[in-house]
Amino acid sequence: MSNATVVVVTSGKGGVGKTTTTAAIASALAKEGYQVCAVDFDVGLRNLDLIMGAERRVVFDLVNVVRGEASIKQALVRDKRLDNLFLLPASQTRDKDALTEEGVASVINELRMYFDWVICDSPAGIERGATLAMRYADEAIIVSNPEVSSVRDCDRIIGLLDAKTKTAEDGGRMPKHLMITRYDTERAKTGDMLATDDVVDILSVPLIGVVPESKDVLKASNVGLPVTLSDENSPASKAYTEAVRRLLGENIPVTIPEEKKSLFGKFFKGRAA
């Protein structure tokens, strides 16, 4: 019997890469051989199924399970590529009160028995869905772009993680990891973008990874493959794979993988050498 670590992927702001991060981290953990379940908490606007390429096979969802209309095992969708990776999809219902605290508690408790890792994809905002996604987490991955509004919203979320979660209420302090996404090394160098150190300074959360702005992320979502499965050599994939090693406890320095040089760049690099 497993006793999973439950991780919430959260940010406050929308569009920063929570779902991409959830899919990439869950897949990378599964590639390491762990039993992994990714849970979509974005009730009403599910998308993790689409990013993981499982959208055609969704029958039951989280709300069906919470309401007792389906068992967890019936609702879990097994990944087509990795048979130790599962998805618990969100529902498309417009009912805002579809999730209850007790319902979510019992789903998470059951998932803890079956899996090594449960990765919860939080909806944007600070409403019910977001607070329930973090409620029973053991650890949090906070996703931020190097951009002012995103960093500010992360700060709000950190406040909630330290006040509204089960861990916090029990007097504990939830371990947090900062994932900076859509990072552009060049622009940070020229001072046109917040650098990783700036964001770490402001939020005081240790860095787990820096994902560079990469064309591969959109390509991966187009075809429904988490970026860590679609192209192992892409900078985004490398960044997520490194982050997973840190999540697993390895102490390795954070690097910022770079986009492959264009043909033009290669030509000049070749000439210079």
Add this chain to the structure above:
Amino acid sequence: MNILSLFGKRGESASVAKNRLQILLAHERADDGSDAVLISNLREDILAVVAKRFDIDPDSVRLEMDRSGDVTTLGIDIELPSARAS
């Protein structure tokens, strides 16, 4: 492959994305929850039939649906107790 991709104007992945969205949205717009009801009912019918011959755990019957453009396939996976014992 469409003609544009021959000229490198449009990557393969964008047409995959469009195709996936078309299939998904056609199902979502028409969805009235009947898939879930159908699967639930089917599962109970299958359980009843199999239970006549085997003493099975209700959780060991898995039904999976896969919707593509024109056809929807249904996969039924039943774990039999004798197979589990061996």
